[in-house]
Amino acid sequence: MPLSLDLSTVYIIDGFQGNFILMAELFRAIAINSTISDYVANDIYYIFGFLKWLSYFLNDISTIVNNEIMLGNATWKGWLVGYWQRVALNSTWLFGDWRGAWGVAYLWNRGLTCIQPGQFCYSINYGNLTTQEALEMVKWMFNATSEVGRKLSIWYPWS
Amino acid sequence: MRKKMVFLLTLLLLISVSEARVYNVNFAGITQAYPYFNAYDYNNDTNAPPVPPSESSPPSGAREFSDTNYRNIWYPEGTTANPGYETHYFLFKLSQDAAVDRVEVHWRGAANDGNDLVHFFAYNNDTRSWTQLANITGGTLQWINYTFTDPDPYISPGGYMHLAFVGDPEGLFDSNGAPYTDYIELIVTVNDAYVQTACVQVISDNVRDWDGIFDSDTVSVQARATTTGNEPIPWYTNLSLKAVWSYLGSGSAYFGSGMSNSTGEAVISGRPIDGGVTDRWRVSLKVAARDAIVDGVPYTGNSACSEVSFADNVAITPSSYNVTLIGRYWDNGGADWVRIWWVAEPSDVLPVNIGGYNLPVAQKFRNWDFLLYKIGAVNVIGPNNDNDNDWEGISSNVNEVNSEMYPACIGPDDNTTQPYNCGQWAGNCRDSRSVGVGLLGQLPAGCCVTESGGTMSAGNCARYETGYRISTLVEFNVPDHNLGEPGKAVYKICSEYGNLTRYLNMVPYPGHEGDQEAPCTSHLLSVYLTVSPTSTEGFFRWTYSLLGMDIVKNHPHGGLGLLSFIGLWPDNQHVVGLVVGHRFGIHPFTALVTSMPPGTYPADEQASYWNLSFMQVWLYYLLKNLAYGIFVTAEEWANMHLRYPPSGEDNITALNRAINLVIGDFLPYLDETLWMLEASGNNTIKPFIVSTVTQLNDTKRIATLIRSNETLRAEFVSLTGTLFGKLPELVGPPDASTGLNYLLKWRTEGLTYTEKRDTNALIYDLLDRLLSFAVAIMKHLPLMEYVNTPASPGWNFNWIENSTQP
Numbered sequence: 001m002p003l004s005l006d007l008s009t010v011y012i013i014d015g016f017q018g019n020f021i022l023m024a025e026l027f028r029a030i031a032i033n034s035t036i037s038d039y040v041a042n043d044i045y046y047i048f049g050f051l052k053w054l055s056y057f058l059n060d061i062s063t064i065v066n067n068e069i070m071l072g073n074a075t076w077k078g079w080l081v082g083y084w085q086r087v088a089l090n091s092t093w094l095f096g097d098w099r100g101a102w103g104v105a106y107l108w109n110r111g112l113t114c115i116q117p118g119q120f121c122y123s124i125n126y127g128n129l130t131t132q133e134a135l136e137m138v139k140w141m142f143n144a145t146s147e148v149g150r151k152l153s154i155w156y157p158w159s
Numbered sequence: 160m161r162k163k164m165v166f167l168l169t170l171l172l173l174i175s176v177s178e179a180r181v182y183n184v185n186f187a188g189i190t191q192a193y194p195y196f197n198a199y200d201y202n203n204d205t206n207a208p209p210v211p212p213s214e215s216s217p218p219s220g221a222r223e224f225s226d227t228n229y230r231n232i233w234y235p236e237g238t239t240a241n242p243g244y245e246t247h248y249f250l251f252k253l254s255q256d257a258a259v260d261r262v263e264v265h266w267r268g269a270a271n272d273g274n275d276l277v278h279f280f281a282y283n284n285d286t287r288s289w290t291q292l293a294n295i296t297g298g299t300l301q302w303i304n305y306t307f308t309d310p311d312p313y314i315s316p317g318g319y320m321h322l323a324f325v326g327d328p329e330g331l332f333d334s335n336g337a338p339y340t341d342y343i344e345l346i347v348t349v350n351d352a353y354v355q356t357a358c359v360q361v362i363s364d365n366v367r368d369w370d371g372i373f374d375s376d377t378v379s380v381q382a383r384a385t386t387t388g389n390e391p392i393p394w395y396t397n398l399s400l401k402a403v404w405s406y407l408g409s410g411s412a413y414f415g416s417g418m419s420n421s422t423g424e425a426v427i428s429g430r431p432i433d434g435g436v437t438d439r440w441r442v443s444l445k446v447a448a449r450d451a452i453v454d455g456v457p458y459t460g461n462s463a464c465s466e467v468s469f470a471d472n473v474a475i476t477p478s479s480y481n482v483t484l485i486g487r488y489w490d491n492g493g494a495d496w497v498r499i500w501w502v503a504e505p506s507d508v509l510p511v512n513i514g515g516y517n518l519p520v521a522q523k524f525r526n527w528d529f530l531l532y533k534i535g536a537v538n539v540i541g542p543n544n545d546n547d548n549d550w551e552g553i554s555s556n557v558n559e560v561n562s563e564m565y566p567a568c569i570g571p572d573d574n575t576t577q578p579y580n581c582g583q584w585a586g587n588c589r590d591s592r593s594v595g596v597g598l599l600g601q602l603p604a605g606c607c608v609t610e611s612g613g614t615m616s617a618g619n620c621a622r623y624e625t626g627y628r629i630s631t632l633v634e635f636n637v638p639d640h641n642l643g644e645p646g647k648a649v650y651k652i653c654s655e656y657g658n659l660t661r662y663l664n665m666v667p668y669p670g671h672e673g674d675q676e677a678p679c680t681s682h683l684l685s686v687y688l689t690v691s692p693t694s695t696e697g698f699f700r701w702t703y704s705l706l707g708m709d710i711v712k713n714h715p716h717g718g719l720g721l722l723s724f725i726g727l728w729p730d731n732q733h734v735v736g737l738v739v740g741h742r743f744g745i746h747p748f749t750a751l752v753t754s755m756p757p758g759t760y761p762a763d764e765q766a767s768y769w770n771l772s773f774m775q776v777w778l779y780y781l782l783k784n785l786a787y788g789i790f791v792t793a794e795e796w797a798n799m800h801l802r803y804p805p806s807g808e809d810n811i812t813a814l815n816r817a818i819n820l821v822i823g824d825f826l827p828y829l830d831e832t833l834w835m836l837e838a839s840g841n842n843t844i845k846p847f848i849v850s851t852v853t854q855l856n857d858t859k860r861i862a863t864l865i866r867s868n869e870t871l872r873a874e875f876v877s878l879t880g881t882l883f884g885k886l887p888e889l890v891g892p893p894d895a896s897t898g899l900n901y902l903l904k905w906r907t908e909g910l911t912y913t914e915k916r917d918t919n920a921l922i923y924d925l926l927d928r929l930l931s932f933a934v935a936i937m938k939h940l941p942l943m944e945y946v947n948t949p950a951s952p953g954w955n956f957n958w959i960e961n962s963t964q965p
Contacts, residue, residue: 002957005944008852015855021862025872029879036876039883046886049893053900060907064916079923083930090934106941 006120009110013126020133027140030147037147041155044148178351179260180459182452184251185344188416191226193394195454198224198343199248206244208280208289208323214315217250245337247324251345254457256314258353262307263346266324269339272298274329277338279303282321285312289323300341318455320345349457357392357448358385358464362424366444366470369801370809371519374437375478375505379428380469382446384419387464391423395458397451400429401466402475406441407791413447431475438730440791441472472801474520476628479505480527482731485760485777486738486752487861488533489854491846491958492545496534496769497750498760499738501635501724503527503626511627511820513813519802520795521817524626524635529722531738531750534763537770545959625828626724627821629814631792633728634821636828637740649698652705653679663745663839667949669961671695671745671842675949681705695745723828729791732756733784739832745842747850753781771860775868778861782874786881793885800897811901812909819910819918826921833925833932841951844939849958 003011030036068076087094096105114120115127186198199221203209209218247268253259270277279293290313293303303324307313314320322343326336362381366372384395400415414436415429427446431437445468448460460466480503488497503524511521535545626635649662655678656662662677669675676693693703726736734754741747759776761768795802803814836843865871891898906915947953949961 003849003852003954005954008849008943008954011852011856014859015852018855018858018860018862021859021866025862025866025875026879029876030883033876033880036880036883039880039886043883043886046890046893050890050900052893053895053903057903057907060915061919064912064919068916075920076923079927082927086927086930086934090938093934093938102941103937 005110006114009114010121010124010126012107013111013114013121013130017130017133020130020137024133024137024140027137027144031140031143034147037144037151038155040144040148041151044152045156179348180351180354180450180457182347182349182450182457183344184253184347184452185342186229188418189396190229190418191223192420193229193396193418195252195394197250198229198340199250200224201246201248203244203246203325206278206325206327208246208248208282208325210287210289211250211282211321214284214317214319215250215252217248217321221248243328243336245326245335247326247338247340249322249324249343251320251322252455253314253318253320253345253347253452254349254353254455255318256311256316258349258457259310259314259318259347260350261348262310262313262320264303264305264307264322265342265344265346266303266322266340267300267342268295268303268324269298269300269341270296271326271328271335271337271339275336276327276329277303278325278327279305280323280325281305281307281313282323283312284315298339300339347452347457349452354457354459356387356462356465357395357451357458357460358387358389358462359383359398359446359448359467360385360389361446361467361469364444364469366473367809368470369472369474369519369798370470371474371476371521371802372431373478373508373510373522374432374475375430377428377430378415378444379426380446381424381426382419382467383424384448385423387462391419392453392458393419393421393423395419395423395425395448395451395453397449397460398425398427399447399449400427400434401445401447402431402434402436402439403443403445403468404439404441406794407439412436413449432478437475438477438732439475440730440795442475443468444470444473472798474802476520476522477731478508479503480508480731482734482754484734484736484752485755486750486781487774487777487857488748488750489850489857490746490748491849491853493536494539494853494857494860495536495545496773497738497752498530498532498534498763499750499752500530500532501527502529511629511817513816514808516808516813518813518817519809520628520630521814522628523820524628527626527635529637531722531740532763534769537767539771625824627817627824628728629817629821630795631727631729631788632725632821633734633736634723634725634825636724636825637722649677649679649695652681653677655680660838663835663842666695666842668745668842668846668952668956668958669694669949672742672961723825723832725825726752727785727788727792729788733787733791735781735784735788741832741836741843745839745846747836747843747847749850749854751781753777753784755780774861774864775871778864778868778871779874782865782871782878786874786878789878789881789885789889793888796891796898796902797888798897799891799901805905810909811905815902815906815910816914818906819914822918822921826925830925830928833928837928837932837935841939844935845943845952845956846958848936848940848943849954 030040065076065080069080092102094103096103096108098105100106100109111121115122121127184196186196189196197217199217201218201221211218253262264279264281266279268277274296275298277295278291279295280289280291282288283290292305295301295303310320324338324340326338328336360383362383364378364380366378372378378400380400382398384392384398386392396418398417398419399413401411401413403411412434414431414434415427417425417427419425431442436442445466447466448458449465450457450459450461452458480501482501484499484501486497486499488495504527507525507527509523509525510517511523512518513521533545626633649656653662655665663671666677667675670677671694677695693701697703722738722740724736724738726734728734728736732754734752736752738750738752739748755777759780761773799811799814803809803811805811836847865875889899891900893900895901895904942951943953945953947955949956952958952961
């Protein structure tokens with residue numbers, strides 16, 4: 001038995017729901033487990049340390065890119081200019097149009113259509129369910145943030 | 160109660176009086192140079208051995224065993240002209256008689272023939288005569304075991320013991336009684352009061368702290384056996400290499416042995432694998448003096464000075480792999496289970512040599528074997544999935560195919576029995592391809608088709624059939640030769656196509672995997688013929704003949720186009736990885752796999768067990784292994800500055816160069832896969848879209864299971880804890896003294912401008928491809944809604960029905 005437009009839409013929404021659930025579980029783990037929220041508070045220091053060295057590394061890469069382009073390296077020009085051109089030329093296919101016939105807009109359009117009364121996703125309550133999973137994630141995200149925030153003054157005291 | 164007390168007291172008494180050490184004295188590892196116990200062969204006229212001239216000498220006329228026979232006492236060389244009562248004579252120097260409480264003799268051997276005898280004698284120093292203690296009859300190997308509970312009379316004042324095994328020919332005309340000795344050992348119990356401590360000193364070695372070696376590498380150490388007073392002990396027989404670990408489980412094993420020379424020095428070498436030491440991160444390598452009797456002195460190796468470490472925290476990586484991975488598999492046929500079997504034989508695993516030195520925990524793979532076996536999941540809800548319990552080897556769509564009989568081997572080593580031998584394209588590679596095609600023109604040399612440039616080119620398979628392990632990361636790639644070969648033959652005979660992409664593009668989906676025939680006009684013998692080759696899949700399964708000639712030879716084990724694996728691989732028991740690839744050029748799939756202990760996953764044919772509830776078992780190991788992988792990676796990276804210091808032979812820049820090799824290996828391959836997916840048009844892009852939404856659907860299934868099952872939920876919390884708890888170790892401190900920061904710092908400062916530029920170029924090239932691929936996907940997505948022909952399949956296309964076997 002093949003798929004259908006309705007089912008494929010449900011499958012795509014499933015992907016969102018699945019990620020909401022996994023992220024909610026992750027935030028929940030931080031929120032309910034004091035050891036883990038301690039870890040995360042401590043991690044902040046290290047994340048910024050990492051950002052320092054990642055920036056150092058990326059800065060070095062941009063220097064190389066800039067240098068190659070200044071040197072007139074056609075391949076590199078092709079890549080860098082090519083990215084912009086490809087995105088610009090295909091923006092309708094990538095991002096969409098006003099009618100929602102293409103791109104990401106098409107995906108939203110399909111989802112929106114499907115959750116309307118009388119449509120398939122409506123009949124299986126997918127609009128509500130997706131919202132609920134998204135809100136669950138947001139709830140746990142705030143719970144986790146407040147747990148970590150509460151511990152910042154312990155990990156990073158004034159003096 | 161009282162009885163019990165008496166018993167306990169007796170036991171205690173027994174233990175306290177029996178303070179003794181037991182030695183096994185044998186010839187293992189000993190050569191003729193060894194002065195303290197010897198084996199001889201001599202002939203005599205009577206069956207009673209002659210009285211030895213002195214406590215330390217054998218009878219006159221005795222011939223010492225040859226050097227080869229010494230190693231493990233063994234049948235000495237041929238008998239003399241007058242064999243008579245040929246005798247094997249062993250002279251041991253044990254310890255002074257007062258020290259020795261008990262001696263067990265274990266001899267294994269045979270008489271010359273059926274009714275001949277072997278008499279076992281020991282020399283009694285008190286009576287100055289030989290005592291016969293045991294006999295055996297017959298030419299089959301048997302043991303003589305004899306215990307001296309009061310060995311004093313049999314040990315000379317200097318500690319010598321003489322033993323003789325006299326061959327006795329029986330029968331009127333039988334003059335040959337030469338015995339056969341297979342093995343001899345003495346189990347000697349020595350009173351502790353006489354036991355001294357042996358120590359070792361390391362002079363030099365070939366492994367450093369935090370080094371990394373293969374389990375098959377030879378570790379070699381020059382060491383010295385000494386007394387506690389630092390005096391060398393010559394001829395110390397029992398020196399060993401020892402591996403000790405206490406990280407991720409503890410244990411130890413001996414893996415090499417040696418004997419000191421006349422100055423007390425020894426070169427001890429051995430391979431960790433021979434002691435079963437493999438796949439371990441932090442092993443201490445030591446030289447150990449183990450219990451031995453040397454020149455009449457019983458030594459013990461149970462003191463701190465008896466074991467000296469010469470390299471700590473050594474990583475010992477396997478020199479071969481044989482790993483089974485179980486996982487979820489997503490393609491346009493649905494969400495199913497998959498079993499993967501990856502085998503890299505010793506010759507397939509090479510070190511990564513940077514600047515003349517083999518980098519620790521860095522390996523290059525080539526010519527490995529691979530089997531990917533899809534099993535139709537039972538009771539998976541969803542319309543778009545293959546039938547329950549349909550089995551498919553990657554090579555074939557035949558449900559009855561037996562993976563053991565028809566493994567889809569990729570890059571097997573044996574080119575005499577298997578048609579694929581990538582890496583050897585010069586000369587003998589795939590000669591079968593040119594059979595019959597000679598009339599149409601010779602196929603170009605080489606065994607692979609790589610044509611992202613649009614042309615058919617030769618022999619890039621060695622470039623693609625590769626893989627690396629760097630630290631806890633493993634990746635490997637399969638080349639496109641299985642796909643390319645039949646494809647190449649087809650478009651060589653069918654004038655419509657001309658190259659692989661045109662062939663993949665122009666033949667509609669059911670003509671690749673299904674019951675349709677690819678349209679074909681062949682310019683054969685100067686005549687244009689309309690011929691009907693089978694589907695692409697058919698080319699893999701059957702030989703296609705035309706006018707009696709085999710045009711396209713089957714590749715029954717083939718059909719896999721490109722494939723790549725990337726995963727976290729801290730050790731063979733804890734693997735998590737992603738596989739992407741496609742079959743028959745048009746069947747893209749992705750799979751998430753993990754290692755599972757034997758017995759935790761069903762056998763292939765256990766249909767009902769491969770169902771949705773198996774997902775919980777599988778997820779448990781997935782989460783566990785992921786946490787384990789993060790843990791080990793963090794511990795390893797927290798010590799990156801020690802494993803790969805800023806300078807020296809295994810420096811951090813060498814590691815960065817090895818990472819560049821991985822990038823250079825993996826990215827062009829990924830580029831090729833994406834190119835193939837994009838270039839084959841509807842036949843690959845549409846199935847890719849279907850397999851992606853199938854995977855999204857399964858993602859929710861996985862997420863829901865983790866949330867609803869308490870065990871899995873707890874494992875998920877534990878995984879989260881490991882991730883955040885180990886993050887500081889993974890990235891390292893902000894001063895970049897170790898961890899990922901250290902790697903990035905030296906990636907920037909250590910590599911040359913050209914190296915950095917060329918690696919970045921590969922990344923930009925891939926980005927370019929990814930962007931182009933994303934555009935292709937997004938362009939095709941809305942079209943899935945409107946068209947539903949075999950040439951342009953959409954959502955409503957029945958992939959399974961249209962893949963019916965021809």
